[in-house]
Amino acid sequence: MGETVTASVVGGSGFTGGELLRLLDGHPNVELAQATSRSYAGKSVGSKHPPLRGEDLRFTQPDELESVDVLFTATPHGVSMEQIDDFLEIADTVVDLSADFRLDTEAQYDEWYDGHDAPEYLEQAEYALPEINRENLPGADLIASGGCNATATILGLYPLVEAGIVDGDQQIVVDVKVGSSEGGAGGGEASSHPERSGIVRPYAPTGHRHEAEIEQFLETSVSFTCHAVDMTRGASATSHVFPSGPVSKGDLWQAYRGAYEDEPFVRMAAGGSGVYRYPEPKAVAGTNYAEVGFELDPSNKRVVVFSAIDNMMKGSAGQAVHAANVALGFEETAGLEFTGLHPVGAP
DSSP: OOOOEEEEEESTTSHHHHHHHHHHHTOTTEEEEEEEOTTTTTSBHHHHOGGGTTOOOBEEOGGGOOOEEEEEEOOOTTHHHHHHHHHHHHEEEEEEOSSTTSSSOHHHHHHHSSOOSOGGGTTTOEEOOHHHHGGGOTTOSEEEOOOHHHHHHHHHHHHHHHTTSOOSOSEEEEEEEEOGGGGOTTOOGGGSHHHHTTOEEEEESSOOTHHHHHHHHHOSOOEEEEEEESOSSOEEEEEEEEOSSOOOHHHHHHHHHHHHTTOTTEEEOSSOSSSOOSOOHHHHTTSSOEEEEEEEEGGGTEEEEEEEEOTTIIIIIHHHHHHHHHHHTOOTTTTOOOOOOSSOOOO
16 A cells, blocks of 8 residues: 555535545545535534545634645635645645646736736646646645646647647637536536526636636647536537648547557547447546547548546546645555446436
């Protein structure tokens, strides 16, 4: 089993906080120390998160945090940047699941958010997604877990960038459909069941903040739109790419196999047999897996790319734990071995 580290979760009562606690509770190298929540302080974590019923751990106030090896912060945007000095004093490694440290420059936060309170840390932070940033994660002391919509899109398009099929001059149109859990435990009226049920609702036709992450890490521009759909867990990205030159199906297979053949959490689904011929959020619900696939449309000189993740796992908590495993030298799959269920209800 190897070394054991202590870990705590700030913001443990939310959906993502609950997923972190579930994963860390079953992690062979982690001793779960604390979970904070202002609203639920003193109550058992199982009272908020049913999968953790029977656990002895109780929520504590944020100002009662004790020193640990790894601190996971599942807080709303803006909280971590205000408290990052304190967090780094408490823990050797901080893994932040908000948007506070995902982008490289203060200018980007001025454009896409409301500025940044601790821009001196932006250069220090490492993007959590191991598939594109593994080599920079070992020993990192500040890790920024990626946005779910950005993660799904980046994983779908990354092999085309690496293979030179996308070089920054192509038109790329991305449409993401995401479940209600993206809005968090306090998602408001738009996430309530009567308003959410049965819908396919554009909620960010243009200007979604995750577009900044996609363009930063792929170094290309995208036309990006999000839809809220009647699904609890999951993000599904369909990307339409118009390459500058001819591309064959063999070129595409070479690109995707070259990028993901050795990746422990990427599965290919590209038009095979059976019901689940292309990436499907339902097929990865509850897992840290991403499914990626493509189809070639020669008549329109278009490549259609499909990618699907569980937004709270590969798009958040699972990605954070995976990155921490790499940073700390643990087995990459530790605590993340669940491969999904079938058949299963709506994700």
